Amino acid sequence: MSLPKVDTPEAALVGHADDNLVLAHRLGEWISKAPELELDIALGNFALDHLGVARALYQHVGTAEGKTEGEYAMSRTDRDFRNLLLVEQPNGDFAETIVRQFFVDSYQLQLWPDLAGSDDDVVAGIAAKAFKEAQYHHRFSHGWMLRMAGGTEESRQRAQSALDHLWRFTGEIFEGDAAIYRDGWDGLVDVMLGETGLTKPEDPYQKSGGRVGYHTEHLGYLLTEMQWMQRTYPGLEW
Amino acid sequence: MTYDVPVAPGESAELEERFETEREAWPMWEVFVRARRGISHVHIGSLHAADAETALQNARDVYTRRGEGVSVWVVPSEEIHAFEPEDAVDYVDANEKVYRHATAYDIPDEVGHM
Numbered sequence: 558m559s560l561p562k563v564d565t566p567e568a569a570l571v572g573h574a575d576d577n578l579v580l581a582h583r584l585g586e587w588i589s590k591a592p593e594l595e596l597d598i599a600l601g602n603f604a605l606d607h608l609g610v611a612r613a614l615y616q617h618v619g620t621a622e623g624k625t626e627g628e629y630a631m632s633r634t635d636r637d638f639r640n641l642l643l644v645e646q647p648n649g650d651f652a653e654t655i656v657r658q659f660f661v662d663s664y665q666l667q668l669w670p671d672l673a674g675s676d677d678d679v680v681a682g683i684a685a686k687a688f689k690e691a692q693y694h695h696r697f698s699h700g701w702m703l704r705m706a707g708g709t710e711e712s713r714q715r716a717q718s719a720l721d722h723l724w725r726f727t728g729e730i731f732e733g734d735a736a737i738y739r740d741g742w743d744g745l746v747d748v749m750l751g752e753t754g755l756t757k758p759e760d761p762y763q764k765s766g767g768r769v770g771y772h773t774e775h776l777g778y779l780l781t782e783m784q785w786m787q788r789t790y791p792g793l794e795w
Numbered sequence: 796m797t798y799d800v801p802v803a804p805g806e807s808a809e810l811e812e813r814f815e816t817e818r819e820a821w822p823m824w825e826v827f828v829r830a831r832r833g834i835s836h837v838h839i840g841s842l843h844a845a846d847a848e849t850a851l852q853n854a855r856d857v858y859t860r861r862g863e864g865v866s867v868w869v870v871p872s873e874e875i876h877a878f879e880p881e882d883a884v885d886y887v888d889a890n891e892k893v894y895r896h897a898t899a900y901d902i903p904d905e906v907g908h909m
Binding site: 593594595598599602696697700704711 | 803804821842843844845848849852853856857860
């Protein structure tokens with residue numbers, strides 16, 4: 558099948574919704590498995606925050622495209638998803654999850670204020686609310702970067718490893734129109750690096766493709782889990 | 796039945812020892828919350844956290860999931876001092892101390908209502 562258009566405002570919004578839906582699914586995988594009970598609840602809350610943003614965006618785009626939010630989430634294949642490769646990466650250990658979250662939060666702190674100025678009132682409203690949540694998330698993820706870097710030798714090693722591993726997925730964030738967010742994001746990352754003493758990875762290799770439907774193998778497994786019930790029992794409702 | 800617990804270098808495999816070490820690092824805090832329309836803080840539960848800042852953050856995540864506009868206090872549990880339940884019998888026995896209430900005394904009519 559042909560790839561849907563990628564340069565329309567609707568496509569961009571679907572990409573943002575996909576970012577949040579996939580990340581919500583990943584964070585939800587921590588439920589009952591987090592290192593502490595309070596972290597279990599925190600990560601679950603963040604998952605719900607991201608899911609709320611995704612749903613609001615799907616509903617809004619859905620009215621223009623004649624689709625339900627369920628169709629976006631449950632009926633598309635990986636080739637139709639427009640999320641960043643970063644959010645589909647496996648949770649890994651707690652450090653990887655925190656670094657991934659920190660990268661996303663730093664990005665969303667640039668994205669949502671920008672969209673809050675949109676001519677589309679619905680999008681502006683969604684973005685304004687999401688911005689408050691992103692501030693809260695960033696406080697959490699930034700705080701944990703400090704704690705991991707300043708904790709034990711092991712936590713510091715894991716934090717640095719996570720940085721090194723996920724760095725290759727950060728370039729994609731700023732492709733196309735999103736290039737305007739680069740400076741703000743770099744600023745937040747540099748502040749964190751300065752406070753923690755962690756080193757910025759030097760490898761310039763960057764992966765790309767998520768925004769046009771070319772994903773890492775991880776998205777396939779994620780969607781299989783997420784969509785299984787709807788695909789096995791089409792039209793199933795609670 | 797035994798199974799291998801994954802152990803980091805320097806850690807003990809004994810469950811009791813590991814648990815104690817982690818609990819020392821994350822002491823318990825009591826959480827008090829005042830709802831937006833409330834007039835006083837109410838004890839709502841407890842949680843574990845390493846310091847005051849994370850205790851506040853955890854309290855917000857754990858205990859204020861469904862309401863914003865609240866005031867949250869966190870206090871290390873060991874800082875809460877209280878009477879033991881058995882002490883309460885001597886401490887509060889107001890019903891038998893009528894002489895602590897003004898109604899136990901006759902007032903001359905000339906004084907009027909006090």
